[in-house]
Amino acid sequence: MPKAVIVGGGIGGLTAALTFHHFGWRVEVLERSQELGEIGAGIQITPNGMKVFRAMGLEEAIAENAFVPRALEMRFGRSGRQIFEIEAQKAVVERWGAPYLHLHRADLVDTLRRLLLKRQPNAVRLDAECVAYTQTPEKARVLLDSGDTVEGDLVVGADGIHSVIRTQMLGAEHPDFTGNIAWRAVVPMAQLGDLAPPPTACVWVGAHRHAVTYRLRGGTLANFVGIIEREEWTSESWTEEATRDEVLAAFKGWHPIVTNLIEQADVHFRWALFDRAPLSQWVDGRVALLGDSCHPTLPFQAQGAVMAIEDAYLLAKLCSETPNDLDAALTTYFETRLPRTAQVQRASRGNARLFHRPTPLSRALTYGPMWLAGKVAPSIIRSRQDPFFAYDIREEPLR
Numbered sequence: 001m002p003k004a005v006i007v008g009g010g011i012g013g014l015t016a017a018l019t020f021h022h023f024g025w026r027v028e029v030l031e032r033s034q035e036l037g038e039i040g041a042g043i044q045i046t047p048n049g050m051k052v053f054r055a056m057g058l059e060e061a062i063a064e065n066a067f068v069p070r071a072l073e074m075r076f077g078r079s080g081r082q083i084f085e086i087e088a089q090k091a092v093v094e095r096w097g098a099p100y101l102h103l104h105r106a107d108l109v110d111t112l113r114r115l116l117l118k119r120q121p122n123a124v125r126l127d128a129e130c131v132a133y134t135q136t137p138e139k140a141r142v143l144l145d146s147g148d149t150v151e152g153d154l155v156v157g158a159d160g161i162h163s164v165i166r167t168q169m170l171g172a173e174h175p176d177f178t179g180n181i182a183w184r185a186v187v188p189m190a191q192l193g194d195l196a197p198p199p200t201a202c203v204w205v206g207a208h209r210h211a212v213t214y215r216l217r218g219g220t221l222a223n224f225v226g227i228i229e230r231e232e233w234t235s236e237s238w239t240e241e242a243t244r245d246e247v248l249a250a251f252k253g254w255h256p257i258v259t260n261l262i263e264q265a266d267v268h269f270r271w272a273l274f275d276r277a278p279l280s281q282w283v284d285g286r287v288a289l290l291g292d293s294c295h296p297t298l299p300f301q302a303q304g305a306v307m308a309i310e311d312a313y314l315l316a317k318l319c320s321e322t323p324n325d326l327d328a329a330l331t332t333y334f335e336t337r338l339p340r341t342a343q344v345q346r347a348s349r350g351n352a353r354l355f356h357r358p359t360p361l362s363r364a365l366t367y368g369p370m371w372l373a374g375k376v377a378p379s380i381i382r383s384r385q386d387p388f389f390a391y392d393i394r395e396e397p398l399r
């Protein structure tokens with residue numbers, strides 16, 4: 001049985017372990033942390049991601065602690081006036097073929113971990129920091145900082161935006177700071193009373209900034225993401241704790257649902273948002289990149305993790321079809337995934353402009369037609385999401 005060594009136990013790496021196992025491989029996930037986990041924040045898993053889990057019989061397990069939004073909604077950040085609200089429950093499944101879920105990241109990682117360990121109890125090695133890879137024509141190896149090596153038929157670099165596997169493959173260069181920073185927080189719904197965010201995936205738009213609110217964990221938690229344009233990121237770290245006053249100042253004068261969420265949060269985290277121009281290469285012999293290591297994406301289309309989930313399925317499927325010709329499998333993987341992920345990266349950047357219209361005139365010209373479409377032809381709004389959510393990696397023509 002061939003073996004995949006997967007560097008990184010985030011959403012991408014754990015999903016890859018499940019997809020490789022599904023297609024008959026042994027797996028070993030190497031995670032540098034002492035335990036598998038995620039930050040206290042929400043994540044939206046859109047129908048194209050859920051189709052991957054469904055293909056492996058995991059849809060129900062993934063949905064267990066989720067919240068299914070009633071609608072996709074857009075509002076003005078200051079007044080709270082609604083621009084559109086389109087139904088998202090039955091209509092999502094009918095149009096895009098699978099549900100749209102809101103999950104707590106820690107719940108998602110815990111579910112992926114449990115599903116994986118049930119299938120292969122020794123699949124995860126913690127406290128295993130990878131520093132390099134080597135390979136021969138027959139095998140690939142990962143070198144750990146402890147001096148150990150781990151060998152397999154394939155190495156998958158799912159080690160995130162600061163990937164050491166990508167750096168070795170392509171040289172050291174930094175992702176691009178996109179001029180946006182994000183704050184994130186999670187608050188128990190019980191604390192929010194009448195100012196609870198609506199049971200929707202709600203984007204609140206404004207000049208040079210926007211916020212996203214939604215509910216998590218069966219509706220018991222509310223999630224807040226606030227994004228603002230900033231010229232530069234002055235800190236060494238790309239993520240750090242922020243003060244409540246700083247977040248409140250950025251959203252001063254906004255609707256009380258937004259400002260109350262900020263006030264009620266115990267902790268706010270701040271992220272510098274990076275992405276990267278499409279890379280010329282994701283593959284080196286028996287080593288392949290996946291997820292944020294090769295295509296970090298602005299979160300404005302809610303697709304970063306979902307792209308890693310799609311990558312994981314195609315990579316494992318192709319490798320299992322031609323285990324004796326991994327070169328061909330990995331080339332097809334790269335050539336098929338590059339245009340898809342580049343399209344999502346472009347759309348995410350485009351949404352930054354769409355959500356941050358700076359002047360009353362530009363807002364009227366953008367949101368007026370959206371308001372009208374929401375009233376008379378909501379399918380126009382839905383159709384903007386078709387290329388992302390209707391996509392099914394199992395049906396993608398290979399390149």
Ligand SMILES: Cc1cc2nc3c(=O)[nH]c(=O)nc-3n(C[C@H](O)[C@H](O)[C@H](O)COP(=O)(O)OP(=O)(O)OC[C@H]3O[C@@H](n4cnc5c(N)ncnc54)[C@H](O)[C@@H]3O)c2cc1C
Pocket residue numbers: 007008009010011012013030031032033042043044045128129130131158159160161162163164182184225271290291292293297299302303304305306307308
């Ligand atoms: C504000 C915000 C909101 C977002 N919202 C969404 C959303 O709603 N939907 C969505 O799909 N995406 C969203 N994303 C994007 C999503 O979070 C990422 O695309 C996704 O988490 C990337 O997963 P990954 O597994 O590729 O990388 P990561 O999550 O970064 O995981 C990498 C793992 O590798 C480990 N690692 C790193 N280096 C090493 C090493 N040398 N050795 C061993 N282990 C190592 C790390 O510890 C980590 O566990 C959002 C992002 C942001 C910033």
